[in-house]
């Protein structure tokens with residue numbers, strides 16, 4: 001996920017970051033826990049009542065892996081607001097604007113609007129047809145927007161009559177309908193609405209409601225709009241550039257070539273699990289109750305000056321602590337082992353780890369860029 005802070009006047013990006021969530025790690029930890037509990041219950045040791053089906057979920061409940069995304073963004077919002085005066089927020093709320101697509105057939109739409117609408121429609125179609133040709137299933141080829149019932153035979157421009165086809169299939173199909181072309185399934189699928197399109201993206205909505213609590217004006221945009229803004233300004237694909245291009249205010253924003261971005265990765269605050277298991281879920285080793293060893297804690301950013309030995313040198317990195325006092329450091333130069341005696345804390349663990357991002361714009365990637373709008 002990208003974050004960018006832009007000045008209001010002139011509109012340019014002055015700070016940018018990319019935040020990596022730990023949704024998958026949370027999922028893995030929770031499913032591992034539930035497996036171990038199930039195993040414990042089934043072991044013939046003593047009776048344990050099942051305690052999983054008597055809970056109720058509160059309204060607005062999100063899966064922990066999704067909730068953590070909302071919390072991560074909130075944490076960073078609060079931190080940034082502390083560091084600089086923020087006057088407004090922009091959020092990409094939905095992937096495509098279904099409203100804009102519904103009105104597709106209003107005549108006399110301005111050129112500019114029509115083009116933006118084309119982006120929304122293409123975004124929707126790519127999602128609906130799985131980014132592949134609806135007829136032969138080919139991927140990684142430029143796809144053309146195609147009428148299921150050709151317009152020459154009375155087919156409309158509505159999204160329910162559109163699909164994506166590779167150039168060859170489109171040519172071969174010609175003026176046939178999808179059913180005549182031997183694909184009644186395409187015709188059937190086109191009638192089903194895309195569930196996601198109704199913007200039922202729980203996480204984004206939860207975040208939106210949270211952002212409104214700040215009292216700042218929250219501008220919302222769609223994924224189609226973001227892409228439209230980005231491509232029209234000639235910027236390559238990157239999360240932080242997308243963040244700068246969100247919504248109406250992202251239509252003209254300056255991005256400098258030398259922009260240094262902060263790569264933030266959510267690491268969590270450790271685990272409460274005292275008993276680690278082997279791969280079969282059998283208790284194997286026990287952890288100490290204490291988190292701090294020799295004044296250090298896993299996650300601190302430390303400076304190591306190692307005088308002698310294999311790892312002699314000066315390093316800065318994230319430390320993983322052990323009770324023995326020999327710690328592992330993840331540094332730019334790779335993994336380093338050092339004694340606590342040679343370490344100095346630079347930054348206390350705050351649940352995130354940091355890296356400096358590329359100083360230049362990433363290479364342009366227009367493969368996913370949209371070709372001409374629908375005619």
Ligand SMILES: [Zn+2]
Pocket residue numbers: 133134135136137138165166167168169170
């Ligand atoms: Zn094809």
